Amino acid sequence: MSGQIPIVYGLDTYSFILACIFVAMQHGQPIFRGPIGLAARLGAVSFAALLASCAAVGPDYREPAAAAPQQWNGAAAARFDADSAGDLSAWWQRLNDPTLSALIGRALAANVDLQSAQARLREARARRLLAGAQHLPTVSASGSASTTRAGSEALTARDGNYFSAGLDASWEPDVFGGLRRGIEAAQADLQSSIAPLQSTQVSLVAEVGLSYVDLRAAQRRLAIARDNLERQRETLQLTRWRAQAGLVGELDVEQSRATVEQTAAAVPALETAIASAGHRLAILLAQAPGSLQDELAAQGEIPLPPQRIAVGIPADALRQRPDVRAAERRVAAETARIGQAEANRYPGFTLTGSVGLDALTIGGLSSSAALTRSLAAGVAGVLFDGGRRRQAVEIQDAIAEQAVASYRSTVLSALEDVENALVALQNSERRQAALGNAATAARSAAGLARHRYTSGLIDFQAVIDTERSVLTIEDSLASAQADGATAVIRLYKALGGGWSGT
Numbered sequence: 001m002s003g004q005i006p007i008v009y010g011l012d013t014y015s016f017i018l019a020c021i022f023v024a025m026q027h028g029q030p031i032f033r034g035p036i037g038l039a040a041r042l043g044a045v046s047f048a049a050l051l052a053s054c055a056a057v058g059p060d061y062r063e064p065a066a067a068a069p070q071q072w073n074g075a076a077a078a079r080f081d082a083d084s085a086g087d088l089s090a091w092w093q094r095l096n097d098p099t100l101s102a103l104i105g106r107a108l109a110a111n112v113d114l115q116s117a118q119a120r121l122r123e124a125r126a127r128r129l130l131a132g133a134q135h136l137p138t139v140s141a142s143g144s145a146s147t148t149r150a151g152s153e154a155l156t157a158r159d160g161n162y163f164s165a166g167l168d169a170s171w172e173p174d175v176f177g178g179l180r181r182g183i184e185a186a187q188a189d190l191q192s193s194i195a196p197l198q199s200t201q202v203s204l205v206a207e208v209g210l211s212y213v214d215l216r217a218a219q220r221r222l223a224i225a226r227d228n229l230e231r232q233r234e235t236l237q238l239t240r241w242r243a244q245a246g247l248v249g250e251l252d253v254e255q256s257r258a259t260v261e262q263t264a265a266a267v268p269a270l271e272t273a274i275a276s277a278g279h280r281l282a283i284l285l286a287q288a289p290g291s292l293q294d295e296l297a298a299q300g301e302i303p304l305p306p307q308r309i310a311v312g313i314p315a316d317a318l319r320q321r322p323d324v325r326a327a328e329r330r331v332a333a334e335t336a337r338i339g340q341a342e343a344n345r346y347p348g349f350t351l352t353g354s355v356g357l358d359a360l361t362i363g364g365l366s367s368s369a370a371l372t373r374s375l376a377a378g379v380a381g382v383l384f385d386g387g388r389r390r391q392a393v394e395i396q397d398a399i400a401e402q403a404v405a406s407y408r409s410t411v412l413s414a415l416e417d418v419e420n421a422l423v424a425l426q427n428s429e430r431r432q433a434a435l436g437n438a439a440t441a442a443r444s445a446a447g448l449a450r451h452r453y454t455s456g457l458i459d460f461q462a463v464i465d466t467e468r469s470v471l472t473i474e475d476s477l478a479s480a481q482a483d484g485a486t487a488v489i490r491l492y493k494a495l496g497g498g499w500s501g502t
Helices: 011-029 032-054 091-095 098-110 110-135 178-244 250-284 314-320 322-343 388-456 458-496
Strands: 138-148 158-170 348-359 371-380
Touching: 032 178, 091 098, 091 178, 091 314, 091 458, 098 158, 098 178, 178 322, 178 388, 178 458, 314 322, 314 388, 322 388
Parallel strands: none
Antiparallel strands: 138 158, 158 348, 348 371
C-alpha cells in the first residue's frame, strides 16, 4: 500500500487530521521507531476514535414554543383570505399605483440605511468564517541563512555558513465541543444578522408607502379646500351684491368673508404637509429634499386597498417577520454559548509538530541527514478558580433564558401588530362609507341652502353652516381614505411583507 492514502469513514475534522498523522507515520520516515513508534501510532488512532465519539457539551438547541392562535381574531370579514398569505415580497403592487411601485423600487436600490444593513451583514459573515477558522490547525513556515566570519583575535568563533528551513504546526483538538458550539453560535448570529437587513427593507418599503399616502392625502385635502374656497368666494360675492341692493345687512357680508378667510388659512398648512411628505420621500430615495417636487407635483389619487387581502394564519406571519426570525436565532446563539462556557471547565489539549532541514550548505538541505522532526502533545486544566467557570455557565444560562423571554415577547408583539392593523382597516372602511354618505348629503344641503337664501327664505347663517359642513366632511373623508391606505400598508408590514428570501 505504499504511496496510497487509505479512505477513512465516519471521522470528523479533528480525527481526520489525526488519521493523516497516522498515515504519515506509517508511510514516511517514522517519528518514533520500535515499540515507541508502534505505541504512538496506536495512540493517534485511539485518540482519533475518541474525538469522533465525543459529543459537544451543553444543551442542544430546540426552538422555543410560540403561543400563536390558529386564526386571526380580526380577520372575520369576507375580504380577508385567512387560508394563505401568498407572496408578500412585493405587496405594494397590489395597490395598483405605478408611481408608488417606481418609488419603492428606487428606494430599495439607493437607500443608505439599507446599504448600512448590508455592510453589517458582511461583517457577520466574516465573523462566522473567523469562528470556523479557529477550528483548524495553524501551520507556519520559516527559513533562514547566516554566515559567520571570525576575526583574527576571536577565541571561539569560526568561519562558516548555516541554512535552515522548516514547517511548524499546532492544533487544539476540540475534545469537549467548545469550538463546535462557538461555530454553532456564530452561525446563529449570522442568521440573526440577516434579519436586520430584511427588517430594514420591510420598514423602508412601508415608510415609502406611508409617506406617499401622506403626500396624496395632503394633495387631495388641498384640492378640497381650494374647491370649497372657490364656492365660498362665490357666496361672498353674492352676499355683497345683495347687500348693495339693500336685501341683507353688512353682517352677512362679514360672516361670509370670515368663512372665506378661515378656509384660506388651511391652505398653507396643507401645502407644508405636501412639501414635507415630498422631502421625506426624497430622503428615503437617498436624494436631496425637494428633488422630487416636479415629479410629484401633479395630484394623484390616494392608493385604494385591494378587494381581497390574503393574511394567512398567524404561523405564516411568525415565519415571515424578520424580527421574530432574529429573536429565534438569538435564542439558538445563546444556547450554543452555554456549551462554550461549559467546555471551558474541562481540560484543553494541544498537539504541536515540526519538520525542518538544517545544513551548512544549501545543497546539504536535500540530504536525509538534514531532516529534523518533532511531535508533542500536551494537556492543561484549571484545578481551582473559585467557581468562576461554573458561574460563567450560570450567567450564560440566564442570558439564554432572557433570549427565550425576548422571543416570546416579540411573538406577542407581532400578533398584536397584525390584529391592530386588521381592526384599523375594517373600521376605516366603515368610517369611509359613513363619511361618503354624509358628504353627499352635505353637498345637497349646501346647494339647497344657497338657493333658499337667494330666494330670501332663510337667513345667511344656514348657508355658512352648510358650507362649513361640506368642507369638514369632505376633508374627513379624504383623511379616512388615507387612513384606509395606511392601515393596509401597516397590515402588510405587520405580516412581514416587503422582502424576498430568494
